[in-house]
Amino acid sequence: MRLKSSKVNEFRLWGLVMIMVGMGIMILGTAGIVFWGPKVQWLAGIFLILGMIAMLGSVAIYFWAGILSTSATVLECPECGRQTKVLGTTDRCMYCKTILTYDPAYADQADQQNDPQ
Numbered sequence: 001m002r003l004k005s006s007k008v009n010e011f012r013l014w015g016l017v018m019i020m021v022g023m024g025i026m027i028l029g030t031a032g033i034v035f036w037g038p039k040v041q042w043l044a045g046i047f048l049i050l051g052m053i054a055m056l057g058s059v060a061i062y063f064w065a066g067i068l069s070t071s072a073t074v075l076e077c078p079e080c081g082r083q084t085k086v087l088g089t090t091d092r093c094m095y096c097k098t099i100l101t102y103d104p105a106y107a108d109q110a111d112q113q114n115d116p117q
């Protein structure tokens, strides 16, 4: 897993990106009418629908992230001592980004990635 932050935070980030993209598409669609006149109204309609789909997608991601975070294991991070949520066997701390794992096979690898050098 090459995640730069914890999975819960990653989902929230993608949810936010999807909302931004959705809003951007909707704004572009409406801006199209301003620039090219009412004859491109059909195009604006398509853009609005695409934007709506992107925003619904982001809602779905947020919803999924919410469900996942309720099933995540809450533990105290050994690095920063704060309560964090772990999804799956390997995840990063939500606060200090330390890789936390239950799998002994990945423990050495995680240690190397956590090395400040």
Ligand SMILES: [Zn+2]
Pocket (backbone or CB within 6 Å): 077, 078, 079, 080, 081, 082, 084, 093, 094, 095, 096, 097, 098
């Ligand atoms: Zn931590």
